[in-house]
Amino acid sequence: MYDVNVPYIRSRLACLPELAQALSAATVSWSGSLTEGLAQERALHLAAEIATDVGHALIDGFIMRDASSYEDIIDIIAEEGVISEPVAVSLRTLVLLRKTLVQEYDLWPRRELHPLTAELPRVLMGFSDQVDAYLSKELVFPGNKP
Numbered sequence: 589m590y591d592v593n594v595p596y597i598r599s600r601l602a603c604l605p606e607l608a609q610a611l612s613a614a615t616v617s618w619s620g621s622l623t624e625g626l627a628q629e630r631a632l633h634l635a636a637e638i639a640t641d642v643g644h645a646l647i648d649g650f651i652m653r654d655a656s657s658y659e660d661i662i663d664i665i666a667e668e669g670v671i672s673e674p675v676a677v678s679l680r681t682l683v684l685l686r687k688t689l690v691q692e693y694d695l696w697p698r699r700e701l702h703p704l705t706a707e708l709p710r711v712l713m714g715f716s717d718q719v720d721a722y723l724s725k726e727l728v729f730p731g732n733k734p
Contacts, residue, residue, distance in 0.1 A: 590650055632702065637686075
């Protein structure tokens with residue numbers, strides 16, 4: 589039997605609608621201000637963390653192969669059928685930004701709208717829906733609903 593931390597996964601996924609809203613707003617009203625740049629930077633960082641946290645929890649809970657990197661987390665959950673390849677492509681791009689956002693933040697171009705910002709609201713909500721569908725499919729048995 590699997591030991592999947594569904595509350596942990598769902599609590600992280602619950603953050604995605606606000607991130608999607610913030611990223612959408614940034615895309616629509618971008619003026620290149622420092623405040624907008626910092627908000628975009630944080631939203632991208634949180635989105636990357638949520639994708640990898642959720643992916644890692646799925647890998648651990650469903651006893652999938654061990655991940656060797658952040659990108660590999662996305663590869664594994666795509667290979668296992670948790671997420672579609674189009675969502676995986678965008679999430680791979682997102683997690684590749686993580687190192688710069690976390691370690692090389694002095695190099696981040698804060699006054700530029702990152703191309704992924706416009707795409708991510710749709711991707712994040714798709715990710716959330718696909719993870720929920722996977723959990724429902726894999727964990728439903730008599731007496732248990734995730």
